[in-house]
Amino acid sequence: MKAKPFLLSSLALSLALATGSASAGENADTVYVNGQVYTVNTDQAWAEAFAVKDGKFVKLGSSKEIMAFKDADSKVVDLKGQFVMPGFIDAHTHPVRVKMVENVFFNNSTANLEHKTPEEFGKLLQEYAKGRGADKEWIFGKAFSWSYFHNTGVTMDRHYLDKYIPDRPAAIEDEGGHVVVVNTRALELAGITKDTKAAEGGKILLDEKGEPNGHLVAGPAIQQVLKYHPAHRMKDVTEAAVESMKEINAFGITSVKVMEGDREQMQAYHDLDKAGKLTMDVNMHPYINEFYFGKSILPALKEKHKYETERFRVDGVKTFIDSSPFGRAAALHKPYAGSDDYGKLYTPYERFKDEMIMYNGMGLAVTTHTVGDRGMSLVLKAMEESAKVNGIEKVRELRNHIAHCFMVEDQDFARAKNVNATMEFSPGFWTPMPVYEMLAQDMPNGMEDIKNFFPIKKAIAEGNNYVAASDWSQSPLDPLQHIETLTTRRMPGASESEKSMNPDAVIPLENAIRSYTLNAAVSLRLEDKVGSLEKGKKANFQIMSNNLFEVPKNQVHAQYPTKVYYEGKLIAENDRKPVEAS
Structure with a gap:
């Protein structure tokens, strides 16, 4: 689908500026003209201009129609053919969490295709623990990709985390956010042993010796450990x-x-x-x-x-x-x-x-x-x-x-x-x-x-x-x-x-x-x-x-x-x- 704007020439715009105002009470604070305006309104999918008053749309239509809403106090914005559309609406987002992770907790993006080896990821953890996280009671954050460890001979488990963060509890989410791997200190603090049953709906995974390997699957199990994490400020x-x-x-x-x-x-x-x-x-x-x-x-x-x-x-x-x-x-x-x-x-x-x-x-x-x-x-x-x-x-x-x-x-x-x-x-x-x-x-x-x-x-x-x-x-x-x-x-x-x-x-x-x-x-x-x-x-x-x-x-x-x-x-x-x- 292509936009079909009906842009005014400079002469037409001058004529439009000279037209009379709309009826009393309809004059706009701002009029926007000469645009390619995609409305997402099926009754009027496209327009080239619109008028705004008191933070709301008064009318959408041609530049000539919209200029009728201008008075001496109105501002006129010539869009010069630019594409206009509604503001986006994100129906599922975690904004505070994002910035808490960015500003307070450990943060590693897995959103791109950049691969990390287990050693490279471990170095990131270590740098955070000794730097920005040096004063933290816990090392908590996100995220690692399971692909970092695939076919490497290295297992992402509590022993891996112990190697890089041995001195305090650590809990790191996977890229999906529904598996958290914790170190030995975190398991000890929460009293998690081989005999601990996972809360209903969660899993506490065990290694080949029957001991907890640090994998907590789903919220109920994750909460059994992270309820000991300090409260947010x-x-x-x-x-x-x-x-x-x-x-x-x-x-x-x-x-x-x-x-x-x-x-x-x-x-x-x-x-x-x-x-x-x-x-x-x-x-x-x-x-x-x-x-x-x-x-x-x-x-x-x-x-x-x-x-x-x-x-x-x-x-x-x-x-x-x-x-x-x-x-x-x-x-x-x-x-x-x-x-x-x-x-x-x-x-x-x-x-x-x-x-x-x-x-x-x-x-x-x-x-x-x-x-x-x-x-x-x-x-x-x-x-x-x-x-x-x-x-x-x-x-x-x-x-x-x-x-x-x-x-x-x-x-x-x-x-x-x-x-x-x-x-x-x-x-x-x-x-x-x-x-x-x-x-x-x-x-x-x-x-x-x-x-x-x-x-x-x-x-x-x-x-x-x-x-x-x-x-x-x-x-x-x-x-x-x-x-x-x-x-x-x-x-x-x-x-x-x-x-x-x-x-x-x-x-x-x-x-x-x-x-x-x-x-x-x-x-x-x-x-x-x-x-x-x-x-x-x-x-x-x-x-x-x-x-x-x-x-x-x-x-x-x-x-x-x-x-x-x-x-x-x-x-x-x-x-x-x-x-x-x-």
Whole structure:
């Protein structure tokens, strides 16, 4: 699809400037003319101009139409053919965690293809422990890739960590975030021995001698150790909220669904908005029990009204039905290769169902992390049970959210549509990745299962509300990187001759953009306010370096917003592609 702008000549613009004003009360604060404006509004997909007043769109149309909204006090911006689109909406992100890892904890990016040997990774740990982490009681952070250790003769376990961090507890996440490896000191501090049973939904793995090897699989087991980690400082949390917001805005994102939270984070966002410094809409879905450290959110939820503001809302909770395909912690309908193991549930179904019913009854949506196809089916079963108790219309209105959707059985798309669930797909993981070759050995149908991960194309065909989201920090924040990979299933920038993770599953650019704008707004229950450029909605928009519909598919990721506006105000400006935190 190509934009078809109807740009005014300088003479036509002069004539337009001379036209009369709109009716009383409609004159705009700013009018933008001569643009290529992609609205994501199916009733008016393209315009060349728009008017903004009091932070909202007054009208979109031709430059001549929009100039009628100018008066003596209005500002006129000549877009000179630039491409304009709505601000992005990231429906799954962990901004405070990202900056806590960057500023406070150990941090190693596995988002690129740069390989590290075990010795190189160990040196990074050692440098942190002796440098920025020298005063820390614990060494905690992310992430290592299992590929660092594949076919090296070196095992990533407690003994490996002991070699580099022998003097205090250490806990390092894998690249998926659902396996944490701890050293011997951490196991000792938590009292974990060969006789310790893992909390329900988790695994404490043992070595060939029957001793704990340091692998903690899924939150319940991770929490058995990390509950001894010192509490976060409010100062660090507030700084993380501020810094992450600046980075989010720089990438053109003007609304987010934060999939974490606690009383400190609620306070931070509350204070930012009350001070007039919150430059994005924030919906928060905190963990029912904080994934790594185990703290319950229920006491803070009961007082959420103290923290909510015009732009900040706590309207859901986050939970898990299963965990990760690594460590066979995804719940499958078929057993893992060469076994009778169908994977482990993170949360027992009966408890999960009761939580779904309870939180929906409180008027809160439930976001559920699910990876396996059996996990997906059970999430939908719980939503259906909630609909029987709370009423189908209430459940549909809440828009319960299914995070990741790695594997989905064909019949489950219709079930998800019936309960109006948001189906979220994770583009940071659907390109060819070296770790998939290892994972294929475990999957029931090998690489065929992996090829069919993240079936967003089927969700579109079935009429589901589909969204793509970063899951920052587990994958990069940049929406344009993910939008490109939605349309190619290749690594960003890869040519058509390079390897694709199932080219039959790609989707058109229009759908990819919609997944990061209007559909995401629906998932936040903000579609009447944001997500498209329409009269009466917030003037959240971005001016792009190039028209996304006119650049080669593999160059979409290289584009960037030159200017980003929230409620009509300029909040970010770039003269080159923003650099993302590692």
